[in-house]
Every structure is written in C-alpha cells, then in structure tokens.
Amino acid sequence: MIANSVLRAAGYSHFTQKVSPQLSTASLHGLQLGAVGVYETLCSRNKRQFDVRDSNGELITNYLTVQSSTANKRTMFASFLDMTNVNKICGEHGLIFRDRITFVDEWTVRLTGRVIPNGKENNGNIRNGHPVVSRYDERKKGLQARTNVWVDRFLDSGMTKAQVKTLAETSGTAKKQIEEKVKPLRKDVKAKQTSQTDLSRKVAYGGGTYEGLRTARESLREARRALIPCEESLQQQRQLSYCYNKMAKAAETCKDGQSSGPSTSTSTPSVPTWEQPAVEDFCEYLDLTQLAEGSTNNRAVVYGGTDYGVCKMSETVGMTEAELQRHINRYYQLHSDSTDNQGMDLDQSRAMKPKTITADLLNDVSHTKAMLVRRQRRLEDNVGVKQAMQDVSEASKTVNLSMTMKTIDAAQAVRRNARSTLREFEWSGTQRKAKHHQQLQTTRAISKICAEERRFVQKSYNQDQESASTQSQLDPIDGWCQECSQHHISHGPEELKYRHPQQCPKPAPHMMPVMFIGAAGTGVGSRIGGHNRRGGTKLRKEHSRYCPVAVTDEFNTSKLCVECYQRLQYAKSSRIVKGKIQTVRVKGAQECVNPDCESVRRGHTIRARDTNSAAAIAIAGASTILHPEKKRLPPFSRDLPLPTTTTTTTPH
Numbered sequence: 001m002i003a004n005s006v007l008r009a010a011g012y013s014h015f016t017q018k019v020s021p022q023l024s025t026a027s028l029h030g031l032q033l034g035a036v037g038v039y040e041t042l043c044s045r046n047k048r049q050f051d052v053r054d055s056n057g058e059l060i061t062n063y064l065t066v067q068s069s070t071a072n073k074r075t076m077f078a079s080f081l082d083m084t085n086v087n088k089i090c091g092e093h094g095l096i097f098r099d100r101i102t103f104v105d106e107w108t109v110r111l112t113g114r115v116i117p118n119g120k121e122n123n124g125n126i127r128n129g130h131p132v133v134s135r136y137d138e139r140k141k142g143l144q145a146r147t148n149v150w151v152d153r154f155l156d157s158g159m160t161k162a163q164v165k166t167l168a169e170t171s172g173t174a175k176k177q178i179e180e181k182v183k184p185l186r187k188d189v190k191a192k193q194t195s196q197t198d199l200s201r202k203v204a205y206g207g208g209t210y211e212g213l214r215t216a217r218e219s220l221r222e223a224r225r226a227l228i229p230c231e232e233s234l235q236q237q238r239q240l241s242y243c244y245n246k247m248a249k250a251a252e253t254c255k256d257g258q259s260s261g262p263s264t265s266t267s268t269p270s271v272p273t274w275e276q277p278a279v280e281d282f283c284e285y286l287d288l289t290q291l292a293e294g295s296t297n298n299r300a301v302v303y304g305g306t307d308y309g310v311c312k313m314s315e316t317v318g319m320t321e322a323e324l325q326r327h328i329n330r331y332y333q334l335h336s337d338s339t340d341n342q343g344m345d346l347d348q349s350r351a352m353k354p355k356t357i358t359a360d361l362l363n364d365v366s367h368t369k370a371m372l373v374r375r376q377r378r379l380e381d382n383v384g385v386k387q388a389m390q391d392v393s394e395a396s397k398t399v400n401l402s403m404t405m406k407t408i409d410a411a412q413a414v415r416r417n418a419r420s421t422l423r424e425f426e427w428s429g430t431q432r433k434a435k436h437h438q439q440l441q442t443t444r445a446i447s448k449i450c451a452e453e454r455r456f457v458q459k460s461y462n463q464d465q466e467s468a469s470t471q472s473q474l475d476p477i478d479g480w481c482q483e484c485s486q487h488h489i490s491h492g493p494e495e496l497k498y499r500h501p502q503q504c505p506k507p508a509p510h511m512m513p514v515m516f517i518g519a520a521g522t523g524v525g526s527r528i529g530g531h532n533r534r535g536g537t538k539l540r541k542e543h544s545r546y547c548p549v550a551v552t553d554e555f556n557t558s559k560l561c562v563e564c565y566q567r568l569q570y571a572k573s574s575r576i577v578k579g580k581i582q583t584v585r586v587k588g589a590q591e592c593v594n595p596d597c598e599s600v601r602r603g604h605t606i607r608a609r610d611t612n613s614a615a616a617i618a619i620a621g622a623s624t625i626l627h628p629e630k631k632r633l634p635p636f637s638r639d640l641p642l643p644t645t646t647t648t649t650t651p652h
Contacts, residue, residue, distance in 0.1 A: 001019060001402065001403055001404075003016075003017070004016040004017060004019075004400075005403065008401075016400070018399075018400070019399060019400075019402065019408060020399060020408060020412065022396055022399065022415075030102045030103060030104045030110070031102065031103045032100065032101075032102050033100070033101050033102070033103060034073075034099060034100050035066050035067075035072070035073035035076045035077065035099050036063045036066050036067060038076050038077065038080065039052070039060065039063055039066050039076055040063060042080065043060065043076075050079070050080075052075065052076060052079045053075075054071070054072050054075055055071045055072070055075060060072065060075075060076070070099075073099045074099065077099060077101075083097075086111060089111060090111055090113045093113075094115060094116050095111070095113030095114060095115060095116065096113050096114045096115075096116060097111060097112075097113045098112050098113050098114050100112040105432050105436065106432075107432070107433065107436045108436055108439075134280040134281075134541075134544065135270050135279070135280065135281040135285070136280045136281050136282060136549075136551050137280075139281070139282055139285065148250070150246045150247055150249070150250035151250040151253065151254060153247060153250070154247045154250050154251050154254065155254065157247070161248075161251040161252070161254075164244060164247050164248045164251050165248050165251075167244045167248075168241070168244035168245050168247075168248045171237065171240045171241040171244050172241050172245075174237055174241075175234070175237045175238055175241045178230065178233055178234045178237055179234065181230060182227070182230045182231065182234055185223070185226055185227040185230060186227065188223050188227075189220070189223045189224055189227050192216065192219055192220040192223050193220060195216055196213070196216040196217055196220050197583060199212055199213045199216050200213060201574070201581070221595040224593055224594070224595055225595055225596070228566060228594055231567065232566070235567075268285075269285050269286065269287040270285055270286050270287065270548075271287045271289070271290055272286070272288065272290070272291060272548040273290045273291065273294070274290070274291065274294045274299065274512065277291070277512055277546070277547050277548055278544060278545055278546060278547070278548075279544070279548045279549065280540070280541075280544035280548075280549040280551070281549075281550065281551070282519075282550070282551050282552075283516065283550035283551065283552050283621040283624045283625055284624055284630050286548060286550045286625055288301065288514065288548070288625055291512060291514075291548075298509045298510060299509055299510050299511075299512070300461055300509045300510075300511045300512070301321065301511070301512050301514060302318060302319075302320055302321075302457055302458055302460055302461045302511050302512070302513050302514070303318070303319050303320070303321065303324060303457070303513070303514050303516065303618055303621075303622055304316050304317065304318045304319070304453075304454075304456075304457035304460075304513055304514070304515050304516065304618065305317050305319065305516045305552075305614040305615055305616070305617040305618025305619070305621070306515060306516065306517045306518065306614055306617065307518050307554075307557070307558075307610050307613040307614040307617055308517070308518060308520070308521065308522040308523055308536045309523050309610055310523040310526050310528050310531055311358075311531055311588070312356055312357065312358050312610060313357045313358055313359055313362070313522075313523070313533075313534060313536055313539070314356070314357045314453075314536065314539060315354045315355070315356055315357075315608075315610035315611060315613070315614050316354060316355040316356075316357075316453055316456065316457065316515075316614055317352045317353075317354050317355070317460075317611060317614045317615050317618065318355075318456060318457035318458070318459065318460030318461075318513075319352075319460055319615070319618050319619075319622075320460055320461055321622075321626075323460075324618065324619060324622040324623075324626070325626075327562060327619045328619065328622070328623050328626075328633060330563070331565050331633060331634075331635065334564065334565065335565075352611060352614075352615055354608070354610070354611045354614060355452075355453055355456040355457075357449055357453065357539070359531070359532035359533060359534045360532070361449065362442075362445055362446070362449065362534045363532075363534070365445040365448060365449060366438070366441045366442045366444070366445035367438075367441055368438065368441075368442070371434060371437075371438050374434070375431070375434070378425075378430075378431075379425075382425060384421055385421055385422065385424075385425045388418035388421040388422050389418075389422065391414050391417075391418050392414070392415055392418050392422070394414075395411040395412070395414040395415050396411075396415075398410075398411040399411045399412070446538050446539065446542055447542060449539075450539055450542040450543055451546075453539075453543075454513045454515075454543065454546065454547060457513040457515070458511040458513055461509075461511050512547060512548075513547045514547065514548045514550060514625075515543050515547060515548070515549045515550065516550050516552045516617050516618045516620075516621035516622070517540055517543075517549060517550070517551055517552065517617070518551075518552060518554040518557065518613070518617050519551045519552060519553055519554060520554040521536075522535065522536025522537060523536060524536060550621050550625065552617050552620055552621035552624075553620070553632075553636070553638065554613070554617060554620075555620075555636055555637070555638050556616075556635055556636050557613050557616035557617050557620060557636060558609060558612070558613040558616070560616060560635055560636075561592040561594065561597060561599065561612070562612060562615045562616050562619060563592070563597050563598050563599040564592065564594050564596065564597035564598070564599075565635045566592065566594040566597065568590040568591065568592055568593075568612070569590065569591055569593060570585040570586060570587060570589070570590060570591070571585070571586045571589035571590060571591040571606045572584065572585055572586065572591070573586050587609075588608065588609055588610075589606050589607070589608060589609060590606070590607060590608075590609045590612055591605050591606045592605055592607075593605075616636070619633065619636070620632060620633060620636035623636070
C-alpha cells in the first residue's frame with residue numbers, strides 16, 4: 001500500500017498493484033473434470049451418490065483405483081456419458097478423447113482430446129484437417145528457453161576473448177567517428193527543412209515566390225542525398241558494435257574448452273500440400289515446394305502480409321509472387337556495385353490497397369452491441385441490481401486507493417453483500433443463454449471475417465488476358481450466367497448489399513493464400529489505452545485451419561520504405577496549437593525522404609504506416625521462403641556475418 005501511494009503521487013498510477021483479487025461477477029468459470037474429478041463429484045461416500053464398478057466388476061471405492069489404469073478412467077466416463085457419441089464428436093474434429101471435460105454451463109461442455117496426425121486412422125477416425133497442431137507454438141517455447149544465444153555465437157565464431165574485446169573497441173571507435181561526420185549533415189538538413197517549410201507557408205499566403213521554393217526544395221534534396229549514405233553506414237556500424245559488445249560480455253562467462261549447446265528447436269520443416277494446406281510455423285521452417293510444384297493452369301499461390309496493431313486489429317495486403325520477386329530484385333539492383341539502374345522494373349509497382357479489420361467491425365458482425373443494449377435494458381428494469389453494481393464499483397475504487405486494512409475490510413464487506421444480488425442477475429437463465437449465444441456469434445463472425453480476408457488476398461492474383469477473355473461475362477443487372485444457367489452473387493460480411501461479380505467465377509483458378517503474419521504481438525495488453533481489443537491470436541488460428549500461416553519477424557518492417565529500403569520518418573503536418581501554427585508529427589503516416597526513391601519521384605511520398613508494414617512483412621517472409629538457403633533479405637535480417645567469415649548475397 002505504501003508503494004502504491006508513492007507511485008500514485010509520482011504520476012505512475014498505472015504501475016500500482018492490486019491489494020486483493022477482484023473477481024468479476026459476470027465471469028463464468030468452467031469446471032475442469034478428469035476421471036478423478038468425476039469420481040469425487042458424483043461417486044463420493046455421501047448419500048445419494050453413484051456406485052461405479054471397474055472392468056473386473058469390483059466396486060471403485062477411492063480415487064487411487066481410478067488412477068490405477070486407463071480402463072478405469074474410461075469406465076468412469078462411460079458410466080455417465082454416451083461414449084459412442086463422445087468419440088464420434090471428437091472424431092469429426094480430428095481428436096481422440098483424452099478423458100477430460102470442462103463443464104461451462106448447462107448449454108456448453110468442452111471435450112479435450114489429442115490431435116490425430118494427418119493421414120492417420122484411429123478407431124475409424126481419420127484426421128480431416130481440423131484442428132491444427134501449431135508447430136509455431138512448439139518452436140516458440142524452445143526459442144524462449146534459450147538464454148545463451150550470444151554464448152553460442154561466440155563459441156561458434158572460433159575467436160578468443162581478447163579478439164572479441166578488440167573488435168568491440170574498434171567498432172565503438174568507428175561508430176563515434178561516423179557519428180561526428182553525421183552531426184553537421186543532420187543540422188544542415190534540419191535547417192534547410194525549416195527554410196523550406198517557412199517558404200511554403202509564405203507562398204501559400206502570397207508572401208513568397210515559387211522560384212525560391214523550388215530552389216529550397218532542390219537544396220534540401222541535395223542535402224539528403226549526402227546524408228542518406230552516411231546514415232546507412234552508421235546504422236550498420238551500430239549493429240556491428242552491438243553484436244561485438246554482446247559477444248564480449250558473453251565471452252566473460254564462458255569457460256575454457258566449453259562448446260556451444262544443442263539447438264532446442266527442431267529443424268524439421270513444415271511442408272503444406274494442396275490436400276493438407278493447414279500449417280502454422282515460422283517462415284524459416286516453411287517449405288512451399290509441393291505447393292509450387294502442384295501449381296498448374298488451374299492452381300496458383302498468392303501471398304498476403306498482415307500487421308497486427310493497437311488501433312486496428314489487423315491490416316493485410318495481397319501480393320503475387322511476381323510482385324514479391326520484383327521487390328526483392330529491386331533491393332539487389334539498388335545495392336549493386338553497378339551504377340546503371342535503368343533496367344529495373346519499377347513501372348509495374350502498384351498502389352497497395354489494404355484490408356482492415358477493427359474491433360468495431362467484429363462487434364457489428366457478431367451483434368455484440370445489440371446484446372449489450374439488451375443487457376442494459378434488463379439493468380434499467382432491475383433497480384436493485386443496478387445499485388449493487390454501483391456499490392461494487394465504488395468499493396473497487398476504495399480498495400485500490402486504500403491506505404489501511406480497515407478500509408479494505410469495509411470495502412470487501414460491501415462486495416460480499418452485493419454478491420448474491422449480482423449473481424442472481426448474471427447467472428440467470430436468460431443471461432447465461434445470451435452469453436452462450438454471443439460466443440457462437442463471435443466464433444461465426446471471426447470465421448466470416450477471416451474468410452473475407454483470404455478472399456481479399458486471392459484477388460491480388462491477376463489472371464492472364466487469355467484466361468480472362470475466355471470467362472463468361474455476367475449480366476450486370478441480375479448476375480445471370482449463360483454458361484452456368486444460374487445467378488452468381490457474392491458479398492462480404494461488412495457489406496449491407498448483395499453484389500454481382502463481373503465474370504463467371506468457375507473458370508477462375510483455385511488460389512492458395514499464404515499468410516505472412518508479424519510475430520511482434522497482437523496489441524493485446526498494450527499500455528496504449530483508448531482502443532477496444534477483441535484479440536488477435538484467434539484470427540491467426542482461424543487462418544491456419546485453411547491455409548499456410550508463416551509467422552515472420554517484424555524487424556525493421558515499420559521503419560523501411562518497401563521501394564528503396566531507406567529509413568522512413570513520421571509525416572509532418574501544420575496544426576494550430578494554442579493559437580500558433582506548429583509542425584507536428586502524424587503517428588499513423590510515414591514519409592520517404594529519399595529523393596532517389598521511385599515512389600518519391602511519382603509523388604507517393606506519404607503512405608499509411610500499417611500498410612507499409614504489412615507489405616514489408618510479406619517481402620521479408622517471402623524472401624526467406626523463396627531463398628534456397630532460407631536467408632532473409634538483408635535489411636530485414638537480425639543476423640550479422642560472423643567476424644571470421646565472409647558472406648555474399650545474391651538475388652533470389
């Protein structure tokens with residue numbers, strides 16, 4: 001309590017700790033029951049309890065007998081459940097029942113089982129692709145368990161402690177020299193940027209000339225051309241200095257003769273096929289060879305990059321393999337020794353339109369707002385429950401701000417007095433049925449939204465002109481197709497009206513989307529408040545049931561331009577702040593200031609931050625998967641070459 005008071009006085013109230021647990025009365029906690037739990041609940045020695053006999057016909061009198069064999073566990077469940085239906089339900093979902101259930105309410109009982117491997121059969125149950133075992137989760141646990149990464153890297157380098165220490169000192173000195181060279185260039189750019197801003201304002205209000213503004217812009221471009229190479233070399237030197245310093249610290253903890261430990265993550269790749277595409281894994285371990293070999297005139301693979309955020313649940317862009325190859329080859333052409341870059345295929349780059357999923361969209365599709373309105377109406381009719389909620393809310397605030405145990409006891413007494421009233425309302429048949437219905441609606445809404453997101457990625461595939469010309473044109477009024485003799489109708493979950501496609505969808509090729517999803521988190525639990533969250537892992541899991549999901553490292557994906565691979569900066573805007581015109585940064589938009597960037601030449605200097613990040617995630621993941629040695633594109637790679645080895649990069 002003293003520590004909480006100090007934090008609140010210092011302005012860090014969000015770091016305070018709860019003195020006592022405060023459970024929500026609206027939460028329904030499930031009861032997990034294994035074979036022993038079923039015995040202790042229904043077969044104890046109290047009156048009106050059941051007697052169960054084991055496979056030998058002997059009476060089960062204690063829980064140790066239940067635990068003694070698997071047959072007794074099955075006998076315990078078979079005494080109260082129809083095991084034929086239980087095994088049938090589990091088999092339909094690709095599971096083998098593992099003698100454990102979770103009782104939620106009278107409408108919901110969850111069965112726990114083990115996933116049947118692909119293509120395997122167990123008692124007549126054949127795996128149908130659902131659910132999917134995530135190899136990403138398994139590898140992630142192994143990576144989190146590794147605490148000696150830099151120790152292994154030092155031991156693999158083959159250098160001595162003195163050599164690593166010398167390299168750390170040398171790289172630190174080189175970094176300081178580059179920083180001294182960059183400082184005057186940054187000041188020059190900042191001064192010319194300020195001059196250009198002032199001139200643009202004068203021109204807008206008729207106090208300047210366009211000739212002076214044009215001269216200021218050209219001067220700023222030349223200053224940035226001189227600064228960008230120095231900034232790039234400084235960034236590389238900082239990475240080297242960081243790597244050597246980490247290795248030097250790790251070398252101090254190593255013993256003589258110590259060898260690097262084995263890797264905790266298996267190197268077995270995940271291989272999705274057209275028959276079994278449901279895979280979730282790191283992009284470094286995903287092998288798309290069979291998908292590529294199975295691509296024919298009626299099959300194609302498309303790629304989508306997804307960036308999870310705080311304001312938006314997800315932002316997705318779709319790209320074809322040809323577009324990804326152009327982006328990858330563009331990097332190598334821009335960073336090649338040759339100064340002739342006229343052969344680059346830059347005109348075919350298209351503006352990327354994202355698919356956005358927000359919490360409000362999920363609320364609308366799942367009818368969550370309507371359920372909350374109905375609940376509020378029931379509260380208005382029940383004055384006693386509404387007053388009890390207000391009392392509990394005030395008591396919770398008192399507990400958080402209390403200074404003595406007496407105050408906490410008084411607040412907890414208020415909560416105990418209101419407990420029965422709130423439970424009668426929250427656990428009533430009407431409210432529990434509404435919650436169960438809402439869970440089903442949310443599950444269906446997530447499935448619809450994810451299916452629409454995959455269809456959006458599939459639309460990025462541009463068909464050849466020959467195949468497009470052979471498709472039957474539909475009537476724009478009613479969507480009548482003469483080839484199929486029927487109407488074609490399509491619509492998305494967020495659309496209120498039905499629409500008709502322009503061409504018959506049947507001759508279109510079957511497209512398999514490969515979703516590259518960032519591994520930096522879903523925004524849930526962020527300290528940035530003011531945004532409704534509905535989870536992000538559910539979206540990834542839903543995609544992994546139908547298509548390959550490649551979890552991609554988001555290193556530098558929100559910092560680099562996908563056209564020139566140079567650093568981006570926040571877009572700036574003029575705002576009136578306290579009666580004065582000031583230049584502020586727009587956090588949701590980014591600007592490329594490289595004068596030699598193709599997007600800058602075309603006038604597309606500013607782009608949405610999440611859209612650029614989603615495209616960069618797709619490029620980073622595709623560069624890893626398409627490379628024969630699974631090497632990531634250098635600007636998105638965390639790995640630096642070891643000091644004793646030399647590496648060369650070649651285009652994919």
